Amino acid sequence: MIASLDSRLTAPQRSRLVESLFPSGVAAAELRGRADPALLYTEEQDACQGFRDKRLREFAAGRECARYALAQLGYAPRALPRMRDGRVAWPQTATGSISHTARFCAAVATESRRFASLGLDIEHLGDISAELWPQLFRREEIEQLRGLPPAARDAFATVLFCAKEAFYKCQFPLTKRWLDFTDVAVSAQWGADDGGRFSIRLHGVPQAVPGRFYGGFRIMPGFALAGATVFAA
DSSP: OOOOOOSSBOOOEEOHHHHTTSOTTOEEEEEOSBOOGGGSOHHHHGGGTTOOHHHHHHHHHHHHHHHHHHHHTTOOOOOOOBOTTSOBOOOTTEEEEEEEETTEEEEEEEETTTEEEEEEEEEETTOSOGGGHHHHOOHHHHHHHHTSOHHHHHHHHHHHHHHHHHHHHHHHHHHOOOOOGGGEEEEEEEOSTTEEEEEEEESSSOOOOSSOEEEEEEEETTEEEEEEEEEOO
16 A cells, blocks of 8 residues: 555545536546545556656546546446556546646546546646747647737637647547647637637548537636537437
């Protein structure tokens, strides 16, 4: 058993903020703070050999959030091992996604008969500097960023990156396709409450993902969040 690293531990709770990124029927949990690595199942610990303390805490937080989200759907606590390609081994009748940054982790889960795949991403605001734009964004996205007031560029760049990451996580279980950042263009439509919807366009790769697509994003103090959903056919 992996020993606990910190006595100031927190537990996951339902996250209506993260749920707002997805259609109805997706359960979400978040954990802000440190998780207890001692709660990892043996099958999960096998993937943690050699992890540094920070990575170990993040991994534990992700699994605890995923179990909490699944519990909202009626699933009993269970191990959620890491597959060879890095994905979570969700229950056969469920699917989900996990994302974490320092001190903020979240997970979503749903029944696979309703939604074919989910993708969740959380990023620190301001981490996507202008020097990174040519590596991450297409020309039309960069032009859109440059057309914004300087104070808004960092936040919107983080939203675009976050939306791409959420889409990648969502599409990979369905297509097994590795994508470059510039294979995808994001179009964001702002709504109320510092968030909105986003759509995607693929360039140079097959356009279709099986099922209808839904994308949502939010900005909160210090973070951007994005969620991607493919409905079951």
